[in-house]
Amino acid sequence: MTDLCRRVVLTGAGGRIGSAIMPLLPACWDVQRTDLEADQGIGALDVTDRDACPAAFTGADAVVHLAAVPDPAASWERLLPANVVGTTTSPGPQGTAVSAVWCWPVVCTPSLLDPITPRSGPVTRRAPANLYGATKAWAEALGWWVAATTSTSVVALRIGYFAAQRPSAETVPAREMSAWLSPRDAAELVRAAVVAEGLHFEVANGISANRHRFADL
Numbered sequence: 001m002t003d004l005c006r007r008v009v010l011t012g013a014g015g016r017i018g019s020a021i022m023p024l025l026p027a028c029w030d031v032q033r034t035d036l037e038a039d040q041g042i043g044a045l046d047v048t049d050r051d052a053c054p055a056a057f058t059g060a061d062a063v064v065h066l067a068a069v070p071d072p073a074a075s076w077e078r079l080l081p082a083n084v085v086g087t088t089t090s091p092g093p094q095g096t097a098v099s100a101v102w103c104w105p106v107v108c109t110p111s112l113l114d115p116i117t118p119r120s121g122p123v124t125r126r127a128p129a130n131l132y133g134a135t136k137a138w139a140e141a142l143g144w145w146v147a148a149t150t151s152t153s154v155v156a157l158r159i160g161y162f163a164a165q166r167p168s169a170e171t172v173p174a175r176e177m178s179a180w181l182s183p184r185d186a187a188e189l190v191r192a193a194v195v196a197e198g199l200h201f202e203v204a205n206g207i208s209a210n211r212h213r214f215a216d217l
Contacts, residue, residue: 004195005029009057011090012066013042017162017186024187032056035067047086054089062194065090072132083135087142140203147201155193160207160215162186178214181206 005028012018013033025031034045034056045056047067057063067090068082128134136158143154160179161167167177181189185208193204205215 006061006194007059008032008194009034009060009063010066011035011045011047011063011086012068014039015066015070017159018066020162020164020183021187021190024184026191032060047090048081050089057090063090064190064194068135069132072130074132076131079132079135083132084138087139144201153199154201155196155199156201156203157189157193158203158205158215159186160205162206174212175214178210178212179207180210182208185209 004026006026007030008025009032010018010022011034013022014035014037018033018035022031022033033042035042036044036046038044043056045052047053047065065087067086069078071078128137140156143156146152147154160181161172161176162181162183164183166182167180169177186206189204189206193202196202205217207213207215207217209217
């Protein structure tokens, strides 16, 4: 096993991002794929289960937590289990979202000329765009607390507009185009977060090197 090989638990492995990045992760990684329901090669794990999660994570070098309800229009009842309760059982690289700092506090009209940086926080210059974004801001705050009070390091990945192919201006707004994250770059972002040394708590914007960038790299 090389220095870059890891044993990793991946939650939400059956989702769009989890299923897309799995073939692109380092071949030497021992990845335990989990999701709410078992499927081919994916084990069943409810991220709100406070007994099952510690057992599943024991011995892992990292937990890549992608299990969540990704709908910006979702109700509190839908968001609460995976997006709020689920983050309390899943330490490690957290898949948050740029929605945590998507809009200005009063007027939700972010400018492409003033990109989001990893230091842009929901309680500083920018605010969540919706309740979904607020749950991702909660995940970042929780990760900060975990890193500050335990030996676990946390990387919050603010995932942008994830799509298998580069979006077209004819089909999506400019804001989404500027926040596009490719599967290859998503996998590289996860790899870098897992193998990085000397981290305590970090926030990283998850977008590709788009011509116009809504978030800073």
